Amino acid sequence: MAMAPTKEQQAAREVFAAGRDLALVAGAGTGKTSTLILMGAATRKRGLYVAFNRAIADDARGRFGPNVECRTAHSLAFKAVGHHYRDRLDASARIPAKHTARLLGITRDLSVSSRLIKVTHQARLVMGMVRKFCYTTDRQVMARHMEPVNGLDGPGQEYLARTLLPYAHRAWEDICSLAGRLRFEHDHYMKLWAMTSPQLGADFVLLDEAQDTNPVLEEVFLSQDAQRICVGDPAQQIYGWRNARDVMTGFPAEQLRLTQSFRFGPAIAEVANRWLGHAGSEMQLTGHGPDSRVGKVTHPNAVLCRGNVDAMREVLAYLELGIPVALTGGGSALRRIATAAMELKAGTRTSHPELFLFSSWGEVQEYAEQDKAGQDLKAIVHLVDTYGPDQIIEAVDRLSSEEEAQVTVSTAHKAKGREWASVRIGEGFMAPSVDDDGLQRAMNVSEARLIYVAVSRARLQLDNEGITWIDEYETQEAGAGHNGAVAGRPMIELSLTGQLKYDSSPISQFMAAHLPYSQNLVRDYLTRIANLPHPVQPIDVQYPNWSALGHAIDYRLRLCLGGRLGPAVALGVMALDGSEALRGAPAPGTRHALHAAGRHLLATIDAYLADPSNQDETALSRLCFVAGSFEDIARTGEIRRFSMLAQATPATCLDDLTAAVPEYVVEDLDQQMRLAEGPFASFRALPAQARICGPVFTGSSDIGGADADYILGSLLLDCKATKDPRRLGREEIYQLAGYLLLDYTNQFGIDKVGLYLSRQGGLITWDTEEFLRRLGAAMPLAQLRDQLRRHLQEAARHGDHGGR
Numbered sequence: 001m002a003m004a005p006t007k008e009q010q011a012a013r014e015v016f017a018a019g020r021d022l023a024l025v026a027g028a029g030t031g032k033t034s035t036l037i038l039m040g041a042a043t044r045k046r047g048l049y050v051a052f053n054r055a056i057a058d059d060a061r062g063r064f065g066p067n068v069e070c071r072t073a074h075s076l077a078f079k080a081v082g083h084h085y086r087d088r089l090d091a092s093a094r095i096p097a098k099h100t101a102r103l104l105g106i107t108r109d110l111s112v113s114s115r116l117i118k119v120t121h122q123a124r125l126v127m128g129m130v131r132k133f134c135y136t137t138d139r140q141v142m143a144r145h146m147e148p149v150n151g152l153d154g155p156g157q158e159y160l161a162r163t164l165l166p167y168a169h170r171a172w173e174d175i176c177s178l179a180g181r182l183r184f185e186h187d188h189y190m191k192l193w194a195m196t197s198p199q200l201g202a203d204f205v206l207l208d209e210a211q212d213t214n215p216v217l218e219e220v221f222l223s224q225d226a227q228r229i230c231v232g233d234p235a236q237q238i239y240g241w242r243n244a245r246d247v248m249t250g251f252p253a254e255q256l257r258l259t260q261s262f263r264f265g266p267a268i269a270e271v272a273n274r275w276l277g278h279a280g281s282e283m284q285l286t287g288h289g290p291d292s293r294v295g296k297v298t299h300p301n302a303v304l305c306r307g308n309v310d311a312m313r314e315v316l317a318y319l320e321l322g323i324p325v326a327l328t329g330g331g332s333a334l335r336r337i338a339t340a341a342m343e344l345k346a347g348t349r350t351s352h353p354e355l356f357l358f359s360s361w362g363e364v365q366e367y368a369e370q371d372k373a374g375q376d377l378k379a380i381v382h383l384v385d386t387y388g389p390d391q392i393i394e395a396v397d398r399l400s401s402e403e404e405a406q407v408t409v410s411t412a413h414k415a416k417g418r419e420w421a422s423v424r425i426g427e428g429f430m431a432p433s434v435d436d437d438g439l440q441r442a443m444n445v446s447e448a449r450l451i452y453v454a455v456s457r458a459r460l461q462l463d464n465e466g467i468t469w470i471d472e473y474e475t476q477e478a479g480a481g482h483n484g485a486v487a488g489r490p491m492i493e494l495s496l497t498g499q500l501k502y503d504s505s506p507i508s509q510f511m512a513a514h515l516p517y518s519q520n521l522v523r524d525y526l527t528r529i530a531n532l533p534h535p536v537q538p539i540d541v542q543y544p545n546w547s548a549l550g551h552a553i554d555y556r557l558r559l560c561l562g563g564r565l566g567p568a569v570a571l572g573v574m575a576l577d578g579s580e581a582l583r584g585a586p587a588p589g590t591r592h593a594l595h596a597a598g599r600h601l602l603a604t605i606d607a608y609l610a611d612p613s614n615q616d617e618t619a620l621s622r623l624c625f626v627a628g629s630f631e632d633i634a635r636t637g638e639i640r641r642f643s644m645l646a647q648a649t650p651a652t653c654l655d656d657l658t659a660a661v662p663e664y665v666v667e668d669l670d671q672q673m674r675l676a677e678g679p680f681a682s683f684r685a686l687p688a689q690a691r692i693c694g695p696v697f698t699g700s701s702d703i704g705g706a707d708a709d710y711i712l713g714s715l716l717l718d719c720k721a722t723k724d725p726r727r728l729g730r731e732e733i734y735q736l737a738g739y740l741l742l743d744y745t746n747q748f749g750i751d752k753v754g755l756y757l758s759r760q761g762g763l764i765t766w767d768t769e770e771f772l773r774r775l776g777a778a779m780p781l782a783q784l785r786d787q788l789r790r791h792l793q794e795a796a797r798h799g800d801h802g803g804r
């Protein structure tokens with residue numbers, strides 16, 4: 001590096017040189033590549049720089065020294081695995097869907113929910129399932145890898161996914177085989193490579209753009225024995241919806257920041273910082289680049305918009321003025337949409353992957369108005385209905401290349417990683433709406449990230465035109481009455497888990513002040529789960545009911561410990577008694593039947609607890625799932641549309657409910673219970689009084705409730721049924737800390753806390769002393785408990801006043 005490295009850059013080099021893993025959070029324009037080069041030059045060891053795309057890798061090759069190899073993940077995968085398939089890659093590029101269907105053995109059109117799904121569409125969906133699978137860390141193709149099919153109802157989607165699953169398995173088998181005949185894609189060998197758990201053969205690995213990493217690459221990176229450095233900007237994570245992962249947050253390593261931006265000066269840095277704050281980042285940038293200006297820009301180099309419709313509007317306006325305009329990514333996707341809309345409007349069908357099920361444009365419009373239609377389809381309809389297919393195609397035809405254009409219009413997503421001298425923020429970024437009580441809703445963090453990305457693309461001039469609403473928003477936000485309350489309720493009245501969702505809640509503030517180093521503990525947790533087996537999960541359902549499965553396994557484990565289900569199930573059953581208003585409740589006859597079935601359920605569970613030899617596993621799993629539906633009533637105050645109870649009739653009895661429990665639920669609970677046999681054996685051997693299920697603490701009533709899952713001997717244990725345990729973090733750790741501290745009087749004598757990961761059979765525990773020490777506690781447990789009690793009582797007094 002010719003210029004003198006900043007202190008922050010030097011600090012990163014030092015951690016690197018000391019051989020430690022590092023997560024380097026690098027704000028926009030802070031010279032992350034320069035810093036990585038600085039690191040590479042600080043050693044003779046052999047390094048590997050993994051770039052986001054080929055252009056970046058090519059550019060980096062000329063900048064790094066000879067000891068650092070610069071590659072994309074795909075090129076690594078190609079070298080290791082993909083080259084075996086080279087012939088197939090070329091030869092199979094254009095296999096028609098009809099031929100794919102034949103190769104897969106799909107021979108008949110399928111009638112699903114009165115829609116006809118042709119063999120060619122089935123073949124496309126199957127190949128789509130395999131593609132989606134290749135973006136995950138799953139070990140086999142599953143029903144939920146099928147993309148939602150526009151135009152099909154829920155049961156239809158489930159049926160279709162289940163029917164196509166065997167073909168998807170066949171497809172993956174074919175793809176894996178060197179002699180296979182189906183289309184072979186780059187993401188296929190990437191997945192095949194990742195499944196070999198490759199070691200990259202370097203002494204250190206530098207992962208770039210780590211905030212938006214393909215999960216498959218994330219898994220490879222995290223399993224490296226080499227020194228691992230990831231660099232990126234979590235506040236710029238904008239591809240979460242495409243499955244991309246932020247490796248940085250929660251990476252078990254030291255974290256450093258680069259905050260001096262060389263892209264722009266202080267004026268633009270100030271705008272960027274404002275959005276960083278709304279994006280939940282504590283980082284603040286300083287502007288060390290060319291002098292910059294924020295204000296009206298008449299002829300910007302780039303206009304950045306929210307979505308495609310907004311970009312189209314800008315494009316049309318420039319065309320009208322006769323100004324040559326480019327659209328990032330070109331116009332081919334827009335042209336395909338417009339052509340499909342034309343076909344449908346003319347009464348013919350289209351093969352467009354998002355529109356193939358519809359027979360007319362009217363049908364598309366109607367479907368797009370329903371809740372379940374995806375945002376993408378809504379945007380397509382909005383675009384076509386606003387401009388008409390002809391005008392869209394005409395505009396696409398008149399687009400210029402970026403080199404020739406005077407202005408480039410882009411969505412903020414496609415502007416990632418780019419920069420322009422002058423930028424105007426265009427249409428489509430909307431201020432958060434107000435709720436039913438007229439209160440300003442909080443800004444969506446992912447929306448704020450997108451705007452941060454957009455404003456930080458500018459070097460010299462930034463025109464904030466499309467986001468001037470932020471002033472008004474901030475004024476509202478700072479206004480009295482909003483802080484300290486959620487939907488008009490003082491935060492102190494929220495439950496422990498509810499409060500942990502808000503940084504400004506009394507519990508969160510206490511944790512931040514007294515147990516500040518949650519990252520320390522999260523890091524330890526992540527290190528300890530690294531070698532657990534892959535989580536078990538349902539294979540053949542498109543939309544498993546994860547939340548209901550989570551409750552059911554909790555109940556199932558409670559029963560195996562000899563514990564009761566807890567009061568919420570009984571409350572749910574009671575809510576069905578009589579005729580008091582209950583949202584979603586059926587007619588009195590059915591309601592009565594459900595109440596009777598609920599009582600029967602409670603009695604059956606009691607009988608089981610009195611004589612545990614008396615029930616088979618499957619029957620218990622079914623009962624636990626049904627119990628969850630009753631508990632849901634207690635929690636939500638209604639019978640929700642998707643509840644199995646919503647299907648009841650006056651003739652429904654408990655047997656009907658248990659028989660209606662989907663097979664996948666039984667299998668899933670069964671798998672989890674088998675995993676629990678080992679870890680739970682010693683808990684089951686404890687005397688009955690030492691196995692407490694659903695403990696409530698003295699302090700629980702100082703907030704809106706807090707009940708843990710189990711106290712087993714002196715271990716406080718919370719069960720997590722997530723299939724993605726790496727995503728657990730601060731909230732779950734503070735939840736454990738919350739229970740521990742709310743036991744003001746040490747009623748339960750807790751001396752260990754832990755998490756049980758039921759899909760992996762993983763038991764992670766800490767001695768309370770070590771737990772608190774890692775969290776940075778400055779005083780002993782008894783004193784912390786005292787402090788918390790005082791803090792909550794104080795907050796309650798304050799909340800009372802604030803609420804009025």
Ligand SMILES: Nc1ncnc2c1ncn2[C@@H]1O[C@H](COP(=O)(O)OP(=O)(O)OP(=O)(O)O)[C@@H](O)[C@H]1O
Binds near residue numbers: 030033
């Ligand atoms: N210590 C420094 N002093 C002065 N300028 C620097 C320093 N470090 C980096 N820069 C400048 O910052 C600009 C961006 O640097 P670099 O190419 O390393 O960033 P990048 O990897 O493209 O990513 P980003 O700009 O997002 O950080 C370059 O013009 C570079 O010369």
